[in-house]
Amino acid sequence: GAPAEEAGERRGAGPQKEVAYNRLLPYGARLEAEAASLLACIKGNLGRAVQLRELWPGGLFWTRKLATYIRLYGRKFSKEDHVLFIKLLYELVTIQKLEISMMQGFARLLINLLKKKELLSRDDLELPWRPLYEMLERILYSKTEHLGLNWFPNSVESVLKTLVKSCRPYFPENATAEMLDEWRPLMCPFDVTMQKAITYFELFLPTTLPPKLHHKGFRLWFDEFIGLWVSVQNLPQWEGHLVNLFARLATDNIGYIDWDPYVPKIFTRILRSLNLPVGSNQVVVPRYLTNAYDIGHAVMWITAMMGGPSKIVQKHLSGLFSSIASFYHPSNNGRWLNKLMKLLQRLPSSVVRRLHRERYKKMTWLTPVPDSHKLTDQDVTDFVECIIQPVLLAMFSKTGSLEAAQALQNLALMRPELVIPPVLEKTYPALETLTEPHQLTATLSCVIGVARSLVSGGKWFPEGPTHMLPLLMRALPGVDPNDFSKCMITFQFIATFSTLVPLVDCSSVLQERDDLSEVERELCSATAEFEDFVLQFMDRCFGLIESSTLEQTREETETEKMTHLESLVELGLSSTFSTILTQCSKDIFKVALEKVFNFAVSNIFETRVAGRMVADMCRAAVKCRPEESLKLFVPHCCSVITHLTINDDVLHEEELDKELLWNLQLLSEITRVDGKKLLPYREQLVKILQRTLRLTCKQGYILSCNLLHHLLRSTTLIYPTEYCSVPGGFDKPLSEYFPIKDWGKPGDLWNLDIQWHVPSSEEINFAFYLLDTFLQPELTKLEHHAEGKLEMSRDDVQQCLSIVHNCLIGSGNILPPLKGERIAHLVPSLVSLEETKLYTGVDYGRSILFLLNWVMRELISSSYYYILDNSEDDTKSLFLIIKIISDVLQFQGSHKHEFDSRWKSFNLVKKSMENRLQGKKQHIRALLIDRVMLQHELRTLTVEGCEYKNIHQGMIRDLLCLSTSSYGQVRNKAQQAFFTALGTYNFCCRDIIPLVLEFLRPDRQDVTQQQFKGALYCLLGNHSGVCLANLHDWDCIVQTWPAIVSSGLSKAMSLEKPSIVRLFDDLAEKIHRQYETIGLDFTVPKKCAEIAVLLQRSEHPSTNLTMLTSEEIQLGIQRQKEKNAEALQNYENLVNMLLDCVEQRNLPWKFEHIGIGFLSLLLRDDRVLPVRAIRFFVQCLTHDAIVVRKMAISAVAGILKQLKRVHKTVPICPYEVSGNLKPSSIQAGDRLDNQWLHYDGQNLPKTKQAWESCCFTKLSLVFLLQAEQAIYDHFSDPKFVEQLIKFLSLEDRKGKDKFNPRRFCLFKGLFRNFDDAFLPVLKPHLERLVADCHESTQRCVAEIIAGLIRGSKHWTFEKVEKLWMLLCPLLRTALSNITVETYNDWGTCIATSCESRDPRKLHFLFELLLESPLSGEGGSFVDACRLYVLQGGLAQQEWRVPELLHRLLKYLEPKLTQVYKNVRERIGSVLTYIFMIDVSLPNTAPTKSPRIHEFTTRILEKLKPLMEVDEEIQNHVMEENGVGEQDERTQGIKLLKTILKWLMASAGRSFSTAVTEQLQLLPLFFKIAPVENDNSYDELKRDAKMCLSLMSQGLLYPQQVPLVLQVLKQTAKSNSWHARYTVLTYLQTMVFYNLFIFLNNEEAVSDIRWLVIKLLEDEQLEVREMAATTLSGLLQCSFLTMDGPMQTHFEQLCKMRLPKKRKRDPGTVADTIPSGDLVKRHAGVLGLSACILSSPYDVPTWMPQLLMDLSAHLNDPQPIEMTVKKTLSNFRRTHHDNWQEHKQQFTDDQLLVLTDLLVSPCYYA
Secondary structure (H helix, E strand, O other), X not given: OHHHHHHHHHHOOOOOEEOHHHHHOOOHHHHHHHHHHHHHHHHHHHHHHHHOOOHHHHHHHHHHHHHHHHHHHEEOOOHHHHHHHHHHHHHHHOOOOOOHHHHHHHHHXXXXXXXXXXXXXXXXXXXXXXXXXXXXXXXXXXXXXXXXXXXXXXXXXXXXXXXXXHHHHHOOOOHHHHHHHHHHHHOOOOOHHHHHHHHHHHHHOOOOOOHHHHHHOHHHOHHHHHHHHHHOOOOOOOHHHHHHHHHHHHHHOXXXXXXXXXXXXXXXXXXXXXXXXXXXXXXXXXXXXXOOOOHHHHHHHHHHHOOXXXXXXXXXXXXXXXXXXXXXXXOOOOOOHHHHHHHHHHHHHHHHHHHHHHHOOOOOOOOOOOHHHOOOHHHHHHHHHHHHHHHHHHOOOOOOOHHHHHHHHHHHHHOHHHHHHHHHHHHHHHHHOOOOHHHHHHHHHHHHHHHHHHHHOOOXXXXXXXXXXXXXXXXXXXXXXXXXXXXXXXXXXXHHHHHXXXXXXXXXXXXXXXXXXXXXXXXXXXXXXXXXXXXXXXXXXXXXHHHOOOOHHHHHOOOOOOOHHHHHHHHHHHHHHHHHHHOEOHHHHHHHHHHHHHHHHHOOOOOOOHHHHHHHHHHHHHHHOHHHHHHHHHHHHHHHHHHHOOOHHHHHOOOOOHHHHHHHHHHHHHOOOOHHHHHHHHHHHHHHHHHHOOOOOHHHHHHHHHHHHHHHHHHHOOEEOOOOOOOOOOOOOOOOOOHHHHOOOOOOHHHOOOOEEOOOHHHHHHHHHHHHHHHHHHHHHHHXXXXXXXXXXXXXXXXXXXXXXXXXXXXXXXXXOOOOOEOOOOOOOOOOOOOOOOOOOOOOOOOHHHHHHHHHHHHHXXXXXXXXXXXXXXXXXXXXXXXXXXHHHHOOOOOHHHHHHHHHHHHHHHHHHOOOXXXXXXOOHHHHHHHXXXXXXXXXXXXXXXXXXXXXXXXXXXXXXXXXXXXHHHHHHHHHHHHHHHHHEOOHHHHHHHHHHHOOOOOOOOOOHHHHHHHHHHHHOOOOOOOHHHOOOHHHHHHHHHHHHHHHHOOOOOOOOHHHHHHHHHHHHHHHHHOOOOOOOOOOOHHHHHHHHHHHHOOOOOOOOOOOOHHHHHHHHHHHHHHHHHHHHHHHHHHHXXXXXXXXXXXXXXXHHHHHHHXXXXXXXXXXXXXXXXXXXHHHOOOOOHHHHHHHHHHHHHHHHHOOOOOOOOOOOHHHHOOOOOOOOOOEOOOHHHHHHOOOHHHOOOOHHXXXXXXXXXXXXXXXXXXXXXXXXXXXXXXXXXHHHHHHOOOOOOOOOOOOHHHHHHHHHHHHHHOOOOHHHHHHHHHHHHHOOOHHHHHHHHHHHHHHHHHHHHOOHHHHHHHHHHHHHHHHHHHHOOOOOOHHHHHHHHHHHHOOOOOOOOHHHHHHHHOOOOOOOOHHHHHHHHHHHHHHHHHHHHHHOHHHHHHHHHHHHHHHHOOOHHHHHHHHHHHHHHHHOOOOOOOEOOOOOOOHHHXXXXXXXXXXXXXXXXXXXXXXXXXXXXXXXXXXXHHHHHHHHHHHHHXXXXXXXXXXXXXXXXXXXXXXXHHHOOOOOOOOXXXXXXXXXXXXXXXXXXXXXXXXXXXXXXXXXXXXXXXXHHHHHHHHHHHHHHHHHOHHHHHOOHHHHHHHHHHHHHHOOOOOHHHHHHHXXXXXXXXXXXXXXXXXXXXXXXXXXXXXXXXXXXXXXXXOOOOOOOOHHHHHHHHHHHHHHXXXXXXXXXXXXXXXXXXXXXXXXOOOOOOHHHHHHHHHHHHHHHHOOOHHHHHHHOOHHHHHHHHHHHHOHHHHO
């Protein structure tokens, strides 16, 4: 294979990459020519179709053929063709008006062509990026989709994104700069557009440019983006996308970017992103849960940064795992667990992928990793060491051991010697215990993962293989009938190991050879146990079978089936047994065969469960070595059966003898072997068939039919006959062949040496003989029966049909394809749509078969008509007929669904056994053979898109007839077959639809309800296949939709029947769900045709079609124009037909609704609806039914969008308007050139001139179109408007209604298209509605006003002025009438009005809102609502209104001491928005907005009185405004409450966390926050606590660390113990959430250590205990380490003398203050206890000694004694699970003391 390839590559015409398995097929030699002719055909026809401008059917048909070609042969075409295919498809995908479903088809194929990017370098191919961007913008950010003018399928987003990813490597080199210019303006962090910009950057930015072009690539944006990422602290939604971009950048450019300065920040953020619960009592900010990083990308990023000279990443990675290791312990569980497991599973596989890329992968054009940054062996070892502990813990996790097993599989590839021993240490004890099955299944699945590394040993881990036999022997007890999951995992375990190892006894080699290594000698002597193992395994299996025999009760009932569990066990058993026998040597096999034969022969089994299992075992034995086994089995079974049927009475018995049935079953199973080996027994077998096929007993004849089926299959199919792990098997003498060398050896793809079974002529003749003997007479009988010449009972008919069916599926492979005339004229096409036949190794022989096919087709047809007419209730025969029809249509030797499940299981096995490190298909031989076999099956199944011939037409019509018959079950089965057939043949749906619709015609009298239902089901389709009601094609929809609507008038229709009503609901729902906008414009641009010409001209293989003449091309263009016109005609016809249907007199309401629903699907953005439909929808606005009104509101809003006038846009250079020079570098923030957009009170457009001189665009209304006239007439009719408003202000769902954007769109459209034409009619209604306080009326008026304000964007000044004169009083009334129910609606109304609008145009509104938000009139509630509404408006304006923000702040500052809680909360939220803009992003000019730090400084001034007080602050402010000024202190408390609200609100929203001045508020909060969890506390304390919790989770900039620590150290000296206590809880969370940032700063670490150790000696007991908890947490996440100095410090403290106990007089007050010495001694004990509790799941070396030290203090006075007890009981609790292991760490004396302590009486005291 290889040399020929190289020669081809040198000529430059070699294939890009082909499927390697094709040439291993028995007919592989013929495929070269087949592929060439197929490719030529595809190139020629695809090129023609595109030149003739025929996208459908020609273009789609041939692109589908290309996809099939790739599936069958891989990328077997020259590089030149590859590039041409890609270019052609790229042009097709990006056609502007292309119908979505076509676009998706082309896109999927293009993705497939671009998949292997190493095949084409950037020099071979360049693709532009802009067309893709325009397509995404048009589809994903569609302006018209939400109005229902475009219907896109759900899958479109992922298809488009994948497409961009695939094209990305080929974008031109200056693309990066162009993209930055395009999307930088969107990067406004306060707006939703930021999300869009970053999403685009993440998708489009190319990162694979070669190093010499880096200055045109990531260098342009890297600093800016990473700066942005570093400066944003509050996880906005787009941060995740930015991380994904960095991860990809890092992976593509390992070694070219220096990540070191960012590593602490990166790891801190990844750790935060895991959302682990830390610290005592904690509140999680909800956005951290939703916007967390994607683990997959975080893993990519970490992997890409590893290695290189600095090793800093590995240090942080070890830190990360040691800080989260304890979360992996199985006793912990929570919703964060999934992320942790994913991290564990992805990281090793990612590192393996990188190692593969650096060490094993072929060099491609992609940038290689420079040597300086490749991973060294030391790097790999460090990595494995840091992750192995958590993985071993995760083996027993609550979520199952799958992730751990996958992680171990990858780790074992890198360092087996570090990974496998600890796994085995856990496995051996687990195999011994009987009490913990979970432990057993977990360890076994992990060992299966590392099996291959274990068995192959290798230089790192040579003693690996010696573990195999002990493991296998100990696993045997797992075959246990009482525990299903244990049984399955044991089967898998045994099968995995026996696939890898030849089971050959090599012990004799020890005498013959002396050149063996130590391990090899050990293995040789161990292999003597193999025979023993096989026999014991068989005994276990027999035990399993005997225990699962069916009980008598089940025998009598008719349950033919096994239960699901039993069938799984059966599968596991048979596959494991056959694997073992395949791998056995001849000697072991003989013993096993004897054993299984005796077991099968000496017992009689019932045929349903036990019988199937035994027969499976026998079949496995026969399959492995047919000759030896058939000798035993066939004669035995034949003689028993012959003997038992010697008497003719047996033939007619209803119940047969068990022994007879069992032998028949056994015989039918063992004939599933290599056909050549069966030939010697043919006479005997035919005799048996002649005796048993006509048995009366159903069970009997079915087993006999199976025998016939298996005989036919064995002799006619192509299949491999052996699956050994070494080609040629193990039967060679040991002197020549030493099996131990082959342990765990992969198969060699080029020398697989597969033994195929290819039918010989003798076998084919035997098969035909069987068909002649057994099939022919049955067919004759059926024929006579159908003609009425022969009476047959039902059972006879069924038996006949069973035999026919079994013959059919047995010989499906050699039956030739059905012949017949092709049905023409279904679709007109200028290109040939011919099918290509694939060769699958069969040459169709004798002509009898052609005849046979035809006869069968005729017979079946006539016999089922006969049955339908005479005995329609014979459902079983009808089932068989349906099976036969569908098999004649589809079956070619294997079934699609079986193939799919085999393909799936093949992939699973491949995954569990593959070697990802070396790659290059290093699979086991059996797997490779399996894959070749699947390739053969794939070829036999690729009959999709068959030509539709008249014979098929007949059969599909038969199926339709059965699908509408009277029995539900028959209909159901027939419909399934019907759907499959529809999906198989090209264009047959067009032929069938009219036949289905016949049943729905309203004027037919003879349709029964069953037929009606059947027809509806046929239209509905099944979940996966075609849906006839909704084919994306005008010709079909024009027929089906009107038919569905008017079927409401059919006689068979009854709305009383729930099943029929449900069917119509499902139909309508499915059409709505699946409908995609169908194209009206099929124009193909010239560019496509040019590429198509090149494609047709290319060589290797050259197409044999002649080039097109210009006349033909003209004809094509002409046809395409006609097609567009025809589509348009169809569209208008459909609309008119639907309108006719809906307007029929007595149509039931349900169908009217369905019809209107269909009409609303037909709105488009490229074509205005016909006027009649517009009028209809406008009338529907006042329809009685709310469903209809809702549809009409959406529809009319859409129609108004269609009618929108085009506004001229005038480009403006910002620098000219503002009169500044263009700056040289880009800067964000408030720049001089965007000041003209700011809101400026002095310079508002209040007069007409000023209005027009401002930069706005304007237009005027002149004439009305006919379509607009229809709308105009209705809306200027007062009656209509009154009715409409009445309906709109009704309640729909009480209390659930919200501001409805659809209605808003409706009004916005009206006022945008018709200016103020309708204001006069609306004005009285608006005034009436505003005065009414009801929720629904207020909502209605809010929707109209928002529509008015947004719709008036382009009005002239006079009109706008009039509008605001009307609106201002309205809004004032509305805001004073605001209620709890409506304030949300008004907020939405104002926010919607201000969205993306120029603030200078809305100055009326802003001035109105700012008049006096907190006037106090109308109580606190109205004030809060007004602020809310104002905030909604300002938030939409972002940076353009600094002046308003200043005014608002100035107004609010004196009012911060508000008394009312709701007003305070609202002010807090408003403050967040005021300061939102004040952020420090990189290269940003300072903004003009208000500054946080100035504000905070002013606040701190006012809070001084509180800071200076020492006693606890009580909230003693009553909730009413007392007369006169209160003292400063009360004012301070009120102010503080508002400030707390502000800080809490901004924790969730703003971009940067605590500013320096805010940190100065901390001491105050520490003082107030309560210590216990108690909800009865007042608001102030609760808020302070919440605020601290949120602030402690904040992400800190490195420069803020010293400031925070300063504050904490200061507070630790405070005299309130509450404050000191709270400092500790704050510290716990803060350190964990900023772990690596602190670790990076040594001074900070020592400060924290000092702080905690100092607080351990606090005089207050609670503080000491909290300090101990904190210390233990810091030790546990490896922030601090348990070092010598610390240990000695504690030991010193423990030795403090205790004060002597004084005898007290009974009367004196108890001495409550503990003395200083006692406190210090307690501190020492607490320190030791913290150390012990810091490692809850293992016993480090220092622990035993500390426990001894601790136990000495058991009898100290309280509180010491209590601490010691708690510590010991905790130690006992956490170490109890693995005590057996932990015991090893202690000496005997220590153990004695410990046991004494843990069960001593004082423990219970």
